[in-house]
Every structure is written in C-alpha cells, then in structure tokens.
Amino acid sequence: MYAIGLSLAGLKFGMLIGIVAGVCSFVPYLGPVVGIIGGLVSAIVSGGDIWINVALVITVFSIGQIIEGFYLTPKLVGESIGLHPVAVIFAVLAGGQLFGFFGVLLALPTAAVIVVVLRHTRERYLASEIYGAEAIPTPTAATEPTSVETPQDPPV
Template sequence: MSSANRWLWLVGLVLLAGLIYLLRPILMPFLVGMLLAYLGDPLVDRLERLGMSRTWGVALVFALFALLFLLMLLVLVPLLVRQLSYLYQLTPQGLDWLQLVALPWIQARFGLEEGFWHFDQLRVAVAGHLGSTTDILGVLVSHATRSGLALLVWVGNLLLVPVVGFYLMRDWDLILARLRALLPRRREGHVVLLATECHEVLGAFLRGQLLVMLALALVYAAGLMLVGLQLGLLIGVLAGLASIVPYMGFLVGITAALAATLFQSGFDIYPLLGVLAVFSVGQLLEGMLLTPLLVGDRIGLHPVAVIFAILAGGQLFGFTGVLLALPVAAVIMVLLRHAHDSYKLSELYGDSPPRA
C-alpha cells in the first residue's frame, strides 16, 4: 500500500469514528440488535440444518428470547423490586445502627477523635432525600417522564431493537458473504483469519463469561438466602453481575453481605461464618470449575483493561456501551496481538545498529 493510500485509509477511519461518535444517541437499537443477531445466528443455522426455513428459524429463536425475557420480568424483577423496597425501608435503621454501634466501636478500637466521621451531616442529607419521596417507582417514573421527547425516543429505541435484530438475524449469513466478497483478494485469507479469531474470542466471552455470571448469581443468591440473609437475593444478583470484572463480584458481594449480616444479626458469629462459606464456595467453583470449563483462557483480558473498557464504553455510549464494552475490547485485543506480531517482524523493530 502506497503512502497516499495509507493516509486515505487513516482519514477515512478518523471520519468514520467521528461519525459514530456523533450518531451515538441513535446507535443503541442497532448495536443491541446486532448483538441479538450474533447470539441467535448459531441457533438459526442449526434449525436450518434440521430442515426449517431461515425465516421460521429466526421467528422461533426470537420467540425463545422473548420467553426468557418475559420469565425474567415475571419472576426475577418482582423479587428484586421487593428487596429494593425493603432496603429502602431499612435505610433509617441502618443509619441508626451505624451511628450508635458500628462507628463508636471503630472509634474506640482505633482511637479516633469525636465527630471524626461528620455523621450528622450525612444523616441529614440522607434523611432529606428519603423524606422527599416514599415510592421508588415514582422516582423512576418522574425522572423518565421529565422530558416527553426523551421518553418517546427511549420507547422508540426499545421497540426498534427486536425489529433490527430480526432482520439482521435473518440476513446474517448473506451480510457476511457480501462483506467477504468486498475484501481485497490478496488480503482475504489474512482478514478471514483475524475475523475467525475474533469470533472465537467473542463466542468464548458471550457464551462463557455470561454463563459464569449467571451461575455465580444463582450460587450467591441461593447460599445467602439459605444462611437467612433477608437481602440475599439482591446481594447475590449484584455479586454475580459484578463478576464480569475478575474478583469484583467477590469483593462487592462479601462486603455487602457482611454489612447486611452485621446489621441483621449483630456480631453473631454463625451468620458471618455462613456468609464467608457461601463466597468461599463461589470462588472455588469459579476458579476450579466454571471459568476453566465455560471460558478457558481464550479471552485473556487483564482486570485493569476490563475496568477501563467498561468505564470507557459507559462514557461514550451510555448503558449500551457498558453492554458492548468487553466484546469490543476482546476484538481489539486480538487485533493488537496481531499488530504486535507484525511489528516484531517489521524493519522498524529490527536489530539496533552496532555501537561505534
């Protein structure tokens, strides 16, 4: 490739990135629809091999996705809302326990000064916020309906997701074939190799890491509820979702569970040991069974890179960016690894000249 062509490609990539950044408010249904199409395409291909038409296969897969989503709404969401409401009601009691029991104990142990925590200011701020409303759903509805246009845009984007996902899933193989036909003939093999490796990494993440998160959420929630923790379901689900970052789910979950146990049972040793046992079992299952079996070592993202990818995705594209941050980071990791190998074989890297 000549120098002029390289500059043209670079300018084109910069313009494309700027266009994507400007269009980010409307990209959510297309990105989520693309993700649904990517997840559902292997199932549709399998149904095609069984003799079903592509359109009917897509319809069946979408019905399966809709059923799973409906079950989640009907079963899991009411339970979580109930636990959030319970947590909302317990907040004043938790502040009393923190002020009268926990902080005096810490102050006596470490010899801190009186009023070191400025707890009165925190209590006034929290109490004022709690007094402003008594309904969590009312708060959410008030924020959502504050701007009628924003609410219409949000509803429109939500309705576009299944439409975009359906058509992309139906024409997925055709789109890939046309994209491959546009590749330069001399570079087709190399590009297909990169795409295949990216597909393996994405498949390992989407099928593996998401299953690990779901399994850990079930283990943590069931274990904490068996221990008798009243907020066990909420803390278990949050710990499972936080497991998308290595060790983050364990730290968040065990900290919240121990704090809730201390508030609920005081300094009784047996509930605390039960919480420690639940998270120890979860960590053993994750390290020895779930991650090696479901994920393997094909992703290889450093924990710092995972945190940066999630924060960067949220900053650039909001909630959609958070959902797509790690798959995109996994693809970038594959491309960077090949760029590193190419750099090591280039003349630029070459041996240093001998000293005079």
C-alpha cells in the first residue's frame, strides 16, 4: 500500500521505500517510522519542490495508517479472535486511555476473555428457569427405577 502511494506521488525509490516499510510493519510502529524517515530523506534529496514532496510523503503515510488502523487491523484481528471490528477499536482505545501503553497491549486479550465469559453467561441464563426455559431435570426418588415385585407362590 505504501509502495503504491509513494510511487504514485512520484518519489524516487518510492517502490523500494514502500516495500521496506511494509515488511517492517510486522513490528508495531517500526514500519511507519522507517517509511517516513526513508520517504522524507528521499523527498529532500530527490530535488524539485521539497515541501510538496514532504507533504506527499506525510499524506501517503497518514492515509496508510488510517486505513490500517481503522479497517485492516480491526477486521483481521477481530476475525481471528471473534470480535467485531468496532469492538476491537473500542477495546484498544479504552485500554490505552485507562492503562496507557500496557492497556493497549492487553486490551484485545482482555476483550476476548470478556466476550467468552459473557457468551457463556448468556447461554446459562437462556437455559435457566429464570428465563423461562424448562429446567434440566434432576434425578429424584420418584424418577429412579423401582424394583419389580415378583409374585409369590400360592400357599399349598
């Protein structure tokens, strides 16, 4: 995505910088940093209007981060752990707001655990007498099998 954007912006070595940034994106925060630094160096060295080139590099990476942060990551991560993309965004934002960097790291595992517990609790509730479903019968003396009486021989 970065490679295409930087190439369309007319940046020298845009394809190479974009590919390197994309590969480095597997490490959180490293890809955009490497890409922006490489893109800015290329924009300054390549000649032409420096400010337009710098603005194009910043625009490409800003749009890339918006697409990645608000669409790709929630969709891919949400599907893998069973969370809706909006829930992923909300969990990460809430975790970051409440607990900072460690909140961001622990937000998705915590949200996944909460979803599993809530699903289990809901299933138990729907199967309970409180909701109106029939309770699961428990064995009692009335339902246990009784011994069959055999007739006695008549007296002689």
